[in-house]
Amino acid sequence: MLTSITEILNLLKKYGKVEKIHKDTYVVEISPGKVRELCEILHWKLNGHFSVTVGSDERPVNGYFGVYHVFLLDKQKLSVIVHVKVNPVTLKIPSITPIIPGANWHEREAHDFFGIFFEEHPNLERLILPYDWPEGIHPLRKDVNVRELRYKLLKKETGLVVEKKAEEEYIVPIGPYHPALHEPEYFELYVEGEKIVDARYKGFHVHRGIEKVAEERLTINQVPFIAERICGICGYTHNVAYCQAVENAARIDVPLRAKYIRSILLEIERVHSHLLWFGVLFHLLGFDTGFMMTWLVREKIMDLAEILTGNRKNYGMNLVGGVRRDINEEKIKLSLETLDYVEYKLRKILDKMLKLKEITSRTKEIGLLSREEARKLSVVGPVARASGISTDVRRYHPYAAYSELEFKVPVYDAGDVYSRALVRYDEIFESISMLKQLLKNIPKGDLTAENVKVPEYRKGLGLTEAPRGENVHLVITGRENKVYRWRPRAPSYNNVPSTLVMLKGEKLADAPAIIASIDPCFSCTDHVVVIDVRTNVKQVLRLKEIARGK
């Protein structure tokens, strides 16, 4: 087995031209015929994991469409981007989904947005674009103008895309508006009595066309603010990931103090997000006391964010090259006091609650995801860590100030809802300890780098560990201070398909808790698609009423 970096680079050189774009990140440009072979080696043999597929319209630059498969090799602390040029006439390249099922959505998205055909893809259907979207218009192509498109679409008579209906079983629709979800998405559960035999997901209700808006209208330093609006819960990590991608592309050195401030805010965000998740989980299990108690403590964290940044959410703290506001001694003192209080309170509350029989009996051995399935679907974050995969961007691809901190990466093997809760429980306290280290050791210095200049057509990869898992932004810088291509990939994008695996064979009453256990963040994910189902069950009826099960 190959281990050292030089061996891997030699291997990559056999396949095509290797270019180092920044620290620990290499681009391999290969011909379409070799894609599958290399991807199989990277994902399965080298024990890396598939992270994201990015489509890109590069016809104005080099006359081709581009497809980038991003792989992260945790052991070697390496990121490898496999770049394939796609002929703009035939638009065909081999699909990697047969080898790595996790690439399913990614390729369908590239198909939606650029019209690239992935050969031998099992189900190359529309994923993200709305039901009435006309065939043959691919919004992220460079020759499509957003505003024209908008006017055209609103006036055009368009054919309906009829959704496939499963034939013979009870269907329990959950969503698009459902008390358990708080976000519009649609799950169709096929049940036999109480048991779920199959599930289908139609998401992407919240697809807002963020990439096109950023590429057409905004400048490089405006994009961080829209990046924060990708998600209202974990927005700051998107913000940081984007900034890091551009900084990497332009080789900007961020001052250490700015890195510390970024890390502090990222950890604050993680604590608040995990507490939110605990609240939602308790609420879904019918344990509202837990919900109220955790959210009461969470309010302290929100106040802390407000003191440090000026807003409870959407901090608006980042620019390419640094941060915008400083933290003074007084705020540090206040933060440390708050953290002590929060830690004390949480130990008291969560320790008790996670031992309650009512909680354990509804979460243990429910919603199982085995290690193999997790590897196949390339899940990330707490979901992967609860299935025995040790992956954490903070540890294996350190960014911001994480290389200077001491922390543990909690890993559990059971792969059920309870271990996902335990992973998050451990992470909360790890985060609090990290926050204390950061606040005590924050160095003096500048807040932003000087002379920030962004060259044209450079690629940069930005990685962060969001509360929900690894978060990848690929940026290609453009002319006139603009972004040529920006693809944010939120962790839920990789995690949502795994719910369909978890749901099979479980009881209907457990469905909300299972869906919530991955901490789905649909607004992050919503770029597009539908999942197909194969069913072989009898008995028919459609329940028009939404299942109001809590």
Added chain:
Amino acid sequence: MSLKLFRRSLWVYHLNSGSCNGCDIEVLNIFTPYHDVERLGIKLVASPRHADVIVFTGPITRETLPKAIRAFFAVPEPKAVVAVGSCACGGGIWYDSYAVIGGIEAFYRILENYYKIRLPLTVYVPGCPPKPEAIIYGIAVLRGVLKQKQRKTYFLEKEVPALTRDFIVNLEKYMKQEGGINIGKK
């Protein structure tokens, strides 16, 4: 304009029509112990049919439009609307995105033109996201407890493409297909 429609408890239905979650968690936040508006009789309900007030968060995306229309008509009269967040108020930064219809104004234009309904009283709570205090303030204005301080002003040209009849006909077809009801036609 104070509202005397609702003399007793307000029941609220929260409709996320394409929000980033920022406003959603702040809306949820006002029901938790720190702000706890349940003590004022304001309650979050699971079904639009139980609600008096419908809280919109986020811009209205093309995908959620038919579902939002259905949910809107499911709320019994008299009803009021609270638009929470900059996106819901006027479309926000998504105003020219291909996947977004617009804010609550664009939504109302569709309702006005094709369903000929009287628009409900609407309270706008701008902010990104608005603080929980601001949302409570908005609801207090709705109840007539507090007076409205600001008036609406337009900064943009009003010229927006008119939706064609076909668009709506398609929409209705789609809604029927999904097991929907005939909206607006009795």
